Amino acid sequence: QSVLTQPPSASGTPGQRVAISCSGSMSNIGSNNVNWYQQFPGTAPQLLIFRNDQRPSGVPARFSASKSGTSVSLAISELQSEDEADYYCSAWDDSLNGYVFGTGTAVSVL
């Protein structure tokens, strides 16, 4: 019952650029900051992007994000094999009075 919609998968070859979309509504993305999390198989998620476009220390500059209206996008430039993971967007939802996550996107490197 996710209220944020992401494509189930995305892929690219090493060195390519991959973009992942996350679509919501005015009650969540349209009104609040969006965060992105990266999750490798069998491990806990980790913060990738916060406050729409901010990278925590240690996250490579290859990862960037942007926001427009009720949608956001995560871009991975210069794709590397170690970027294979699941990616989730998340935001506060004013109608639900809580956080919501995207449906998740599995990124594979061909």
Added chain:
Amino acid sequence: QVHLVASGGGVVQPGSSLRLSCTTSGFIFVRHGMHWVRQAPGRGLEWVALILNDGRVKYYGGSVKGRFTISRDNSKSTLYLQMNSLRGEDSAVYYCARDLGPSARESWFDPWGQGTLVTVSS
């Protein structure tokens, strides 16, 4: 170094109760809100609950409201999740995560604990 360790998971029957714990270290616990997030096997992330730093304000996801209770003991730097009336759809890995940000709706989760598995089955 910040550490969060979730524990208390196990196999329980439908309708029963279970209490999860999240022990923390490496940061000033009383200064941060704390979250529970769960992930059913092979599925995506679902936010469960948030408790603010003083323990008085709590928020819940719709699927657990009225059945789960989030709490904390600031003297022990420990977060809890009391889960009652458990259902099969509550089966998941439960992660605890530290809240960073100036308010409940302007936050992000970092870091996350390793998770504890809850299986609800007869």
